[in-house]
Structures are given as C-alpha cells and as structure tokens.
Amino acid sequence: MAGTGNLADHDPVAVARQxxxxxxxxxxxxxxxxxxxxxxxxMRLVPGPELRADDAAEELCTSVLYSLVDSACGLAVFxxxxxxxxxxxLDLRMDYLRPAASKRALVAIAHCHxxxxxxxxxxxxxxxxxxxxxxxxxxxxxxxxxxxxxxxxTASRSDAV
Amino acid sequence: xxEAADPMSSSTLDRDVHADxxxxxxxxxxxxxxxRHLGLEVQHSGTRVxxxxxxxxxLIGNIMLPAVHGGAIGGLIExxxxxxxxxxxxxxxxxxxxxxxxDYLRSARARSTYAAAEIVRQGRRTTLVHVSCWQDRASTPxxxxxxxxxxxxxxxxxTREQQ
Numbered sequence: 001m002a003g004t005g006n007l008a009d010h011d012p013v014a015v016a017r018q019x020x021x022x023x024x025x026x027x028x029x030x031x032x033x034x035x036x037x038x039x040x041x042x043m044r045l046v047p048g049p050e051l052r053a054d055d056a057a058e059e060l061c062t063s064v065l066y067s068l069v070d071s072a073c074g075l076a077v078f079x080x081x082x083x084x085x086x087x088x089x090l091d092l093r094m095d096y097l098r099p100a101a102s103k104r105a106l107v108a109i110a111h112c113h114x115x116x117x118x119x120x121x122x123x124x125x126x127x128x129x130x131x132x133x134x135x136x137x138x139x140x141x142x143x144x145x146x147x148x149x150x151x152x153x154t155a156s157r158s159d160a161v
Numbered sequence: 162x163x164e165a166a167d168p169m170s171s172s173t174l175d176r177d178v179h180a181d182x183x184x185x186x187x188x189x190x191x192x193x194x195x196x197r198h199l200g201l202e203v204q205h206s207g208t209r210v211x212x213x214x215x216x217x218x219x220l221i222g223n224i225m226l227p228a229v230h231g232g233a234i235g236g237l238i239e240x241x242x243x244x245x246x247x248x249x250x251x252x253x254x255x256x257x258x259x260x261x262x263x264d265y266l267r268s269a270r271a272r273s274t275y276a277a278a279e280i281v282r283q284g285r286r287t288t289l290v291h292v293s294c295w296q297d298r299a300s301t302p303x304x305x306x307x308x309x310x311x312x313x314x315x316x317x318x319x320t321r322e323q324q
Contacts, residue, residue, distance in 0.1 A: 025230035028219040050198040054255060061195035062258045063239045067232025070222075089231045093262040 016078035026071050029064060033075065034107070041076040043068060044129070045106045052102045060100040062136070065108075065126050069094060069138035072110035073122040077142050080112035080120065085145040087120070092140040100136070105129040108138075118144055182210045182248065189244040189253070196240050199233065204275075209299075212241045214274040221271065229269040234294055237276045238263055238306030242290035245278035246310045249288070256288060256310035269303040272296055287311050 017036045020026065029051065034042040045068050053061040070092055077087050100106060110124040120142045125134035186203040190196045190212070200215050214220070214229075214237045222230025239261050246256045274296050281289040292306040293299065 023224070023230065024219050024221040025233055026222075050194050052194040055192050055194060061193065061236070061240075062261070063195060063232070063236030066235040066239065066261065067230065070230070070232040070235065086225070088268065089265050091262065091264045092231065092235065093260065094235075095260045096258055099257070 012082050012084050013079055016075060016084060020071065020075045020078075023071065025067065029067055031068060031071055036075060036079050038079055038082070039111060041072050041079050041110045043072040043075070043108045043110070045108075047102055047106065049102070053099075058102045060102045060106070062094070062096050062100075065096070065100060065106060065136045066092070066094050066138075068106055068108045069110070069124045069126060069136070070140070072108040073112075073124050073138065073140040073142065076110035076112045076122055076124070077120045077144070080115060081144070087142045087144055088146040090119070090141040090143050092138060094136055094138045096136045098133070098135050100126070100128050104131070106135075110138075115144075120144060179205050179208065179210055185248045185253075186210060186212070186244050189247050190240070193240060193243075195236065199236055199240075201237065201240060209277050211275045211277045212237065212244075214276070216272050216274075218271075223268070226268055227271045229271065229274060231263070231265060234265070234269055234274065234304050235261065235263050235306070237274060237294060238292040238304065239308060241276040241278050241292050242306065242308035243310065245280060245290050245292075246283075246288040249280060249283060250312060254312055256312050259287070259309045259311050261306060261308045263304055263306045265304050267301070267303050269294070269296060274303065275299070286314060 013036055017033050020033050031043055031045045034044050051060055051064045053059045106126055107129050108124055108126045110122055112120050112122050114121040122140045124138040126136040128135050183203050183205045190201055202213050204211050204213050220229045220233045221227050276292050276294045279291045281291050288310045290308045293302045294304040295302045
C-alpha cells in the first residue's frame with residue numbers, strides 16, 4: 001500500500017493499533033499492544049508501584065485491570081470491524097476472580113464474540129503473566145458508529161483490504 | 162422532615178457527621194497508591210460526601226472528542242465504592258472488590274469528574290454499593306456503577322491480613 005499520508009490508504013487495523021498505543025491514559029498506565037488480529041487483541045501492562053491497591057500489600061488495584069480491559073476491548077472492536085468508525089463503551093462488567101500480584105505483568109486477551117449492525121459484544125480475560133488461570137474476566141458492550149458519518153469513506157475502502 | 166425547635170439543629174449534626182466521614186474517607190484514600198496516582202480527593206458539598214477526580218491530560222481515552230478514558234471513570238467508581246464500604250466497617254478492614262459493572266451514559270469531557278456512593282446493602286460478608294459519576298450537574302450523570310465487595314473472614318473471624 002503506497003504511503004501517501006492519507007489515513008484511508010493505510011491498513012485500518014495498523015492505524016487503530018498505533019492509535020491505541022497513543023491513548024494518554026493507556027500510556028500513563030504502561031499498556032502496550034502485543035497483537036491485533038481479527039479474532040483477538042492482546043495487550044500487556046507492566047505495572048509500576050503506583051498502581052497498587054494498598055501501601056501495605058503487593059497487590060494491584062482492580063481499577064488498573066478495568067482500564068486494561070476497556071482499552072483491549074475497544075481495540076478488539078476495531079480489529080473485528082476493520083474500520084475506524086468511532087465507537088463508545090455502553091457498559092463493562094468485571095469479575096475479579098483473585099488478587100493480581102503487583103510484581104507480575106498483566107496480559108489481557110479481548111475477543112469480539114458477536115457483532116450486530118449497532119453493537120459489539122466482547123469478552124476479555126486478564127492473566128498475571130506466567131500463570132494459567134485468569135485473575136479477572138471482563139464482559140463489555142460497545143455501540144458502533146456513535147458519530148461522524150464523515151468516516152464512511154474510510155470504512156468502504158477498508159472492506160477491500 | 163421536622164423543623165422542630167431543637168437547640169442542636171439537625172443541620173449542625175449533619176455537618177459534623179459529614180466532616181467525620183470526609184476525614185475518614187480521605188485517610189482511606191491516602192493509603193491507596195492508585196488513588197494517589199489518579200489524584201483523587203474527598204470533598205463535601207451540601208449534604209453529600211463526594212470523591213473528586215481532577216482533570217489531567219493523562220486521563221484522556223479519546224483524543225478526538227476529547228473524552229476521559231472509560232477506565233479512569235471505572236477506577237473512580239471502584240475506589241469510591243471501596244472507601245464507602247470500608248468506612249462503614251467497624252474495624253475499617255479493606256474489602257475485596259468482587260465485581261464491578263459500569264453503565265456509560267454520556268461521554269466524560271476534559272474536566273473534573275465527581276462520584277458519590279450509596280450503600281444499597283451491607284451484609285455480614287458482602288456490601289453492595291451504587292456509585293453515580295457526574296461532571297457539571299449531579300442530575301446529568303456520565304456513568305453509573307454497581308460494585309459488590311467482600312469482607313473476607315476465616316473461621317475464627319479474623320481477616321486474612323490479620324492471620
């Protein structure tokens with residue numbers, strides 16, 4: 001694909017990935033995108049001590065997992081749609097299965113398991129790196145194409161990829 | 162509500178109770194590294210104790226709008242629920258957040274966000290808290306959260322941390 005600098009000429013998934021890594025809150029918490037494929041997005045977060053739940057415990061604040069899941073699910077919608085129309089989180093539910101150690105990196109694996117014309121449904125387990133059982137599971141619903149009909153040319157172009 | 166001529170007016174009492182709650186909440190917040198990172202602070206406004214999330218560029222989740230990240234709003238909700246539940250516990254034990262469900266009602270813009278908690282049920286082991294978040298007016302919330310928390314006990318009645 002020739003790099004003319006026009007957004008529509010780039011792979012929308014690559015653009016979304018780059019975009020995802022530039023989100024200020026995601027950068028602030030230390031998130032990185034490991035993989036972005038049609039069926040799943042993997043994100044990693046290496047926590048600093050400021051992300052703990054308590055001064056007296058080596059445990060991550062659950063809200064850090066919450067932010068990671070929200071970010072990974074948003075990118076998974078872009079990956080599944082292969083288009084860059086704006087989306088919005090409608091709701092997100094987190095189940096915290098066990099405490100997450102603050103000395104281990106987190107890995108979230110978001111999967112868009114159902115799409116309708118209006119809505120995307122996602123599931124996203126979170127793992128403490130190196131452990132088999134998830135520490136948390138998120139379930140999210142996103143609204144598609146919340147605004148900005150001006151993105152439509154990008155969408156039709158991306159269908160041809 | 163009675164307007165009876167009680168020399169100790171109920172509003173004075175309310176103020177004392179809220180000043181107390183505010184101090185308790187603030188001391189609980191200060192022990193949470195991530196709450197300090199977010200810059201959360203306890204305020205009280207009228208009859209309500211609330212948690213303030215001051216705006217910073219690092220909270221942005223959508224550069225185009227711009228809007229505060231849904232995760233930052235989720236964090237404000239979870240931490241508000243946690244300190245509301247913890248402040249009600251006789252031994253101020255730290256509860257474990259079991260689950261959290263947030264409904265996003267409108268986008269949170271690049272300015273201050275506030276949260277207030279309502280304890281829906283306080284059981285022997287679990288506490289259910291509803292949290293409302295708003296920016297300009299409490300009557301137009303940006304998000305609603307529902308958080309279930311657990312006070313872990315072991316057979317001898319001590320918490321895990323006390324063992």
